[in-house]
Amino acid sequence: MRAAVIFPGQGSQSIGMLSNLSDQYLSLRDEVYQQASDRLGFDVGRLIAEGPSEKLNQTEITQPVLLTVNQVLWRIWSEQVGSDQMPVALAGHSLGEFSALVAAGCLQFDDALGLVTLRAQLMQQAVPEGVGAMAAILGLPDDVVEAICREVAEDEVVSPANYNSPGQLVIAGHASAVERAIVQAKSAGAKRAVILPVSVPSHCALMAEAAQALGERLESLEMSPPTIPIVHNVNAAPCDGVAAVREALVAQLAHPVHWTATIRTLTQWGVQRFYECGPGRVLTGLGKRIEKSVEWHPLEQELSQ
Numbered sequence: 001m002r003a004a005v006i007f008p009g010q011g012s013q014s015i016g017m018l019s020n021l022s023d024q025y026l027s028l029r030d031e032v033y034q035q036a037s038d039r040l041g042f043d044v045g046r047l048i049a050e051g052p053s054e055k056l057n058q059t060e061i062t063q064p065v066l067l068t069v070n071q072v073l074w075r076i077w078s079e080q081v082g083s084d085q086m087p088v089a090l091a092g093h094s095l096g097e098f099s100a101l102v103a104a105g106c107l108q109f110d111d112a113l114g115l116v117t118l119r120a121q122l123m124q125q126a127v128p129e130g131v132g133a134m135a136a137i138l139g140l141p142d143d144v145v146e147a148i149c150r151e152v153a154e155d156e157v158v159s160p161a162n163y164n165s166p167g168q169l170v171i172a173g174h175a176s177a178v179e180r181a182i183v184q185a186k187s188a189g190a191k192r193a194v195i196l197p198v199s200v201p202s203h204c205a206l207m208a209e210a211a212q213a214l215g216e217r218l219e220s221l222e223m224s225p226p227t228i229p230i231v232h233n234v235n236a237a238p239c240d241g242v243a244a245v246r247e248a249l250v251a252q253l254a255h256p257v258h259w260t261a262t263i264r265t266l267t268q269w270g271v272q273r274f275y276e277c278g279p280g281r282v283l284t285g286l287g288k289r290i291e292k293s294v295e296w297h298p299l300e301q302e303l304s305q
Contacts, residue, residue: 139191
């Protein structure tokens with residue numbers, strides 16, 4: 001059965017993640033935690049186990065820590081299945097795309113830790129806290145939400161940021177414009193329209209400056225062609241060569257995540273089994289709304305006691 005591995009992004013983190021892994025995997029987990037701690041300069045395992053949540057949820061901490069947790073589960077799963085049963089493709093939701101790059105051998109783990117830390121810092125610096133916002137709009141067709149964003153933007157930014165599943169679209173932009181979109185969405189019959197607890201308006205034009213700076217860093221970073229095809233967020237398609245991968249990562253920061261289209265691309269490739277390689281089961285939940293006819297396997301749950 002053709003399988004794909006998908007990696008979650010920011011929002012899947014929690015205190016105690018991976019604490020219930022089966023005993024046989026703990027030494028590998030701790031080895032990866034130590035590697036990340038040496039690179040980042042703080043005790044990753046202790047932060048995950050004990051918190052505080054305020055620190056774990058700081059963007060520049062969350063991003064490398066989630067990359068680390070995803071890497072633990074990838075190493076466990078890939079050792080279990082062996083080289084002859086590798087997935088036919090990989091994908092990652094937003095930040096999760098960097099985990100896919102590591103899994104495919106495109107980026108070294110140490111380099112990726114530094115890169116996502118920089119990415120988080122650039123994102124936070126691009127928009128002062130309180131200026132931007134993100135909101136989840138549930139229960140409206142995508143084209144209706146897109147039209148609402150155009151109608152209420154005025155001279156500000158508000159646009160789709162995450163096409164997460166049919167009927168679930170996240171928008172981002174200036175806080176005041178996002179608030180106007182929420183009011184309009186509720187009037188249009190949205191089941192829910194709520195501000196998300198994030199400090200950065202990701203995947204919109206407000207991230208253009210951060211994207212440019214990230215691109216400059218990527219140009220100086222050694223990368224290899226992926227050994228497993230990666231379906232990228234920005235166009236729900238694989239890239240041809242390292243230069244195209246760099247371009248996709250830069251574009252991703254200021255353009256929406258096309259997650260529904262990504263899953264549909266993978267199912268069109270014949271994928272019948274998806275493994276969520278990260279904490280929790282956010283992508284499994286979204287996936288079941290996108291494509292019910294395939295198998296969904298949240299690995300943290302399946303590898304726990």
